[in-house]
Amino acid sequence: xGSTEQRQHLGExxxxxxxxxxxxxxxxxxxxxxxxxxxxxxxxxxxKFSSSIEALDCAVAIQQxxxxxxxxxxxxxxxxxxxxxxxVGEPEHEAGDYFGSAVDIAKRLCDSAEGGQIVVSDLVRGxxxxxxxxxxxxIGALPLKGIAEPLPASVLQWTPSTVTAGAGPAPAxxxxxxxxxxxxxxxxxxRERELEAIERGWERAKGGRSQLMLLAGEAGIGKTRxxxxxxxxxxxxxASVLYGRCDEGSVVRCQPFVEAxxxxxSGALAGExxxxxxxxxxxxxxxxxxxxxxxxxxxxxxxxxxxxxxxADAATLQLLRFCFTSSAATSLFCIGTYRDTEVGRSHPLxxxxxDLRRAxxxxxxxxxxxxxxxxxxxxxxxxxxxxxxxxxxxxHERTEGNPFFLEELLRDLAEExxxxxxxxxxxxxxxxxxxxxxxxxxRLARLxxxxxxxxxxxAVIGREFGIDALTxxxxxxPEQLEESLEDAVAARLVDEAPGTPGHYAFSHAxxxxxxxxxxxxxxxxxxxxxxxxxxxxxxxxxxxEVLGATGPYVVAVGISNCAAGRPRDRAIAQHWDRVxxxxxxxxxxxxxxxxxxxxxxxxxxxx
Numbered sequence: 001x002g003s004t005e006q007r008q009h010l011g012e013x014x015x016x017x018x019x020x021x022x023x024x025x026x027x028x029x030x031x032x033x034x035x036x037x038x039x040x041x042x043x044x045x046x047x048k049f050s051s052s053i054e055a056l057d058c059a060v061a062i063q064q065x066x067x068x069x070x071x072x073x074x075x076x077x078x079x080x081x082x083x084x085x086x087x088v089g090e091p092e093h094e095a096g097d098y099f100g101s102a103v104d105i106a107k108r109l110c111d112s113a114e115g116g117q118i119v120v121s122d123l124v125r126g127x128x129x130x131x132x133x134x135x136x137x138x139i140g141a142l143p144l145k146g147i148a149e150p151l152p153a154s155v156l157q158w159t160p161s162t163v164t165a166g167a168g169p170a171p172a173x174x175x176x177x178x179x180x181x182x183x184x185x186x187x188x189x190x191r192e193r194e195l196e197a198i199e200r201g202w203e204r205a206k207g208g209r210s211q212l213m214l215l216a217g218e219a220g221i222g223k224t225r226x227x228x229x230x231x232x233x234x235x236x237x238x239a240s241v242l243y244g245r246c247d248e249g250s251v252v253r254c255q256p257f258v259e260a261x262x263x264x265x266s267g268a269l270a271g272e273x274x275x276x277x278x279x280x281x282x283x284x285x286x287x288x289x290x291x292x293x294x295x296x297x298x299x300x301x302x303x304x305x306x307x308x309x310x311x312a313d314a315a316t317l318q319l320l321r322f323c324f325t326s327s328a329a330t331s332l333f334c335i336g337t338y339r340d341t342e343v344g345r346s347h348p349l350x351x352x353x354x355d356l357r358r359a360x361x362x363x364x365x366x367x368x369x370x371x372x373x374x375x376x377x378x379x380x381x382x383x384x385x386x387x388x389x390x391x392x393x394x395x396h397e398r399t400e401g402n403p404f405f406l407e408e409l410l411r412d413l414a415e416e417x418x419x420x421x422x423x424x425x426x427x428x429x430x431x432x433x434x435x436x437x438x439x440x441x442x443r444l445a446r447l448x449x450x451x452x453x454x455x456x457x458x459a460v461i462g463r464e465f466g467i468d469a470l471t472x473x474x475x476x477x478p479e480q481l482e483e484s485l486e487d488a489v490a491a492r493l494v495d496e497a498p499g500t501p502g503h504y505a506f507s508h509a510x511x512x513x514x515x516x517x518x519x520x521x522x523x524x525x526x527x528x529x530x531x532x533x534x535x536x537x538x539x540x541x542x543x544x545e546v547l548g549a550t551g552p553y554v555v556a557v558g559i560s561n562c563a564a565g566r567p568r569d570r571a572i573a574q575h576w577d578r579v580x581x582x583x584x585x586x587x588x589x590x591x592x593x594x595x596x597x598x599x600x601x602x603x604x605x606x607x
Contacts, residue, residue, distance in 0.1 A: 014209070019043075021208030021331055022080055025065045028298060033058035038098055044110070048098065052088055052127045056134060059084040059118045060158045066116075067160040072206050072301075081115025086156075088124050101147075108144035109153060122152040174263060176235045177243035180228040180305065187381035188229050190374030191222065194365050198230050198335065201363060205333035206301070210324050212356055213333075214309070216340040217367035218492060219439045220404025223337035226367070227305050230335065240264075240299040245307035246316065253315040256306045257292060264295060273319075289322045296323070296332055303333055309349055310338040317348050324361050340366070341443065341492040369401025378403060382410055397578060398509050405510060408433035432513055440514040447491060451484040455493070458504070459515035460527040467502040473527065 026045055030037060034054050038046040049055040062082060070079040087109055089102025105121065113119040125136055135157045141150035175181075194215070201211040215223040231241045242263050244256025252258055254273050261270040272288060296302055306312075306320070323332055343349050356362025370378060375396040379387050387395070399405035412433045432440075444452055457473050458465045470481050485504060488494040493511055497503035506512040519527070 014207075017207070017209040018078060018080070021069070022082070024208075024297060024331065025069060025080070026062055026082070029058055029061035029065055031294075033061055038096075046098070046103070046107075052086075052124050053131050055086050055088075055124070056118075056120070056128055056156060059086055059120075059156065060134075063116060063118060063158050064160060075207075078207050083110050083113035083115060084118040085110030085113060086118065086120040086124050088121070088127060105144065105147060105151060108147060109142075109151075112142060112144065112153075113155075118156040118158065119153055120156050122154060125154050174240045174242070174299070176232060176241055177263065177305075179245075179307075180231045180241065180243055187378055188225065189377040189381060190370045191226050191229075191367075194226060194367065195230060197363065197365050198226075202230075202234065202303075202333055205331050208331055210332040210361055211334070212320075212324055212353075212362040213335050214353055214362065214364045215335065215337045215367060216343075216364055218341050218402070219339055219443070220402050220436075221367045221369065222403045223367055224307055225403070227307070227335045227337055231303050231305055234301070234303050237301075239301040239303050241303045241305065242296070242299065243305045243307070246309060246311040246313070248311045250311070250313070253313060254319055256309075256312070256316060257319055260304060260306075261292065261295060264299065269295065289319055290326070292319065293323050293326060293332070303335065306334060306336045308338065309336045310340075310342045310347075312349060314348065317352055321352055321355070324356055325359070342446070344490065369399070370396075370403060370406075371401060372396050375399070375401050375406060378406060379410060382407055383414065394578075398513075400508050402508070404439070405436050405508070408435045432510055432517065436510060437514050440508075440511050443491060443493060444511075444515070447487055447493075448484070450480075451487045454481055454484040455488055456515050456519065457527060458494075459506070459512045460519070460524065463509055463512050464497070464503065464505040466504070 023040070023045070027037065030045070030047055033049075035047045035049050035058050038048055047055075047058070049058065062084060066080050066082045073079050085106050085108070087102055087106040089100070089105070091098040091100040091102045109119045109121060119139070119142075120136070122138075128134065136154035137157060138152075138154045140152065142153040143150045198213050201213045205211045215226055217223055231243075235241045242260040244259035246256055252274055258270045258274050261273065269288075269291060273292060296304060306316075309316075309320075312320070320334075320336075323334070338349060353362050353364055357364070369375075372393065376387075376392045379392055379395060395406060395409055399409060412431070444455070447455075454470065454474065454476070458470060461469050461473065467478055467481055467485075470476075471478055474481065485494060489496060489504075493507055494504050495507050497505060516524075
């Protein structure tokens with residue numbers, strides 16, 4: 001199939017991507033066999049070598065590389081047919097170009113070849129002799145356009161192989177990086193749609209269009225686990241997998257790329273990269289970036305995993321942009337992970353992703369919590385004992401399907417119940433595991449003290465809360481509360497209730513619990529007193545507390561509902577929290593402890 005026909009079928013963008021793949025495949029083998037590219041010919045390359053055997057080695061390596069590419073293409077229009085012509089002589093050299101009959105004959109030999117053929121002059125065949133152990137099929141004296149006399153020529157035989165002729169075996173497949181191959185990896189459940197999206201990006205990359213797949217979500221949501229699942233499967237199919245990660249406050253520039261380069265025995269280049277930003281020599285930096293891109297491109301079917309890009313330094317993002325936008329970037333496939341709770345609109349990573357998405361080189365795959373069914377499967381896979389449907393539901397509700405939170409809860413519950421899972425909903429309401437609490441506290445620490453204070457008061461009100469209750473309990477002006485809540489919403493710790501202005505909910509029940517647990521008993525009782533309202537019932541004041549912000553009203557009456565005492569019974573407190581997620585719950589305490597106006601009459605009463 002001709003290049004014009006391919007371009008018409010694929011369109012300009014895909015046609016250009018295939019052309020870049022073609023050029024990259026050729027240049028990769030030219031570089032490995034010692035060739036020197038003279039110039040680009042539009043749909044081919046002119047290359048010179050210092051010996052005939054180097055030229056033959058390169059010709060065979062090119063056809064083998066193209067064959068491997070074609071084996072991966074389901075669409076015939078994405079396959080390549082490469083013709084190669086080889087001749088020897090003493091051309092004229094002027095201004096970096098070569099001229100003369102030797103060049104013309106080589107071009108005519110190439111034109112006479114069919115796709116997948118290597119046509120060489122018998123002069124080249126005679127000079128190479130038995131070196132390279134090549135075999136030839138003579139095609140006799142070949143008439144060539146513009147050449148006076150027919151030229152004796154032969155077709156060089158080659159065999160599809162992963163071994164580059166004359167250059168020894170291809171590099172062995174790299175081992176899967178330990179952080180992606182750990183035997184203690186968590187069970188993989190759900191994420192079928194996200195995995196399919198990554199596979200589609202992989203197919204586009206194999207077709208010649210570089211792809212950056214960014215997995216976005218909160219801490220513990222399973223970004224690295226998903227990347228590891230795909231990477232392991234790709235490695236099983238013969239891909240090379242490289243891994244690097246960013247650390248908060250790292251002193252190593254381009255840390256994830258430095259780590260990845262060291263996996264391909266490029267320690268010297270990794271050292272150069274780490275020191276590349278000591279000066280402002282853009283030309284040297286550009287040349288270094290090209291070398292780095294070439295190393296990644298030379299890995300067979302490479303998958304590059306870059307973890308925790310929300311902590312990437314400017315140098316890392318600069319190189320990442322270069323890898324996907326430079327002319328040297330062809331068929332690069334990268335999976336990046338980042339916490340979208342820490343990447344706002346002005347974050348450099350957000351700007352980079354937007355640019356790559358416009359160029360159709362990048363895709364963002366958001367990850368949210370597992371649904372109830374996937375959470376149940378994770379509980380079964382991660383536990384030695386089964387959980388009742390009610391316990392599974394409670395665990396899912398408390399964690400919002402966050403796999404890390406769920407697994408930490410399961411681990412603590414198993415230890416508390418001698419390897420089994422609790423049989424009752426009340427027993428499933430365990431304390432927050434330290435690992436989960438650390439994640440939540442770390443996120444809260446990124447907010448201001450004022451915002452944390454507002455969220456602490458909100459935690460006393462309940463999973464859902466309104467601006468009016470916050471105003472009453474905090475004695476702060478609504479404008480100041482709204483500013484703090486905007487910061488909490490931006491950090492994805494709090495969500496605004498859709499269609500209900502002034503009403504909010506904690507994104508995770510565990511976030512609310514963590515804030516609540518940090519309160520001293522004295523402050524807890526005082527804040528509960530501030531959040532209570534009171535009704536007068538024939539001269540007797542009844543204290544009541546409103547939990548939840550939406551849905552029908554439900555009223556509960558009982559001494560155990562006392563806001564100051566209820567926190568001492570976690571099971572009861574969590575029961576009312578769950579009820580309040582689907583209604584506006586009014587808890588009455590018969591003892592009555594204060595003052596306020598009664599709610600409207602006519603509510604149903606649940607004793």
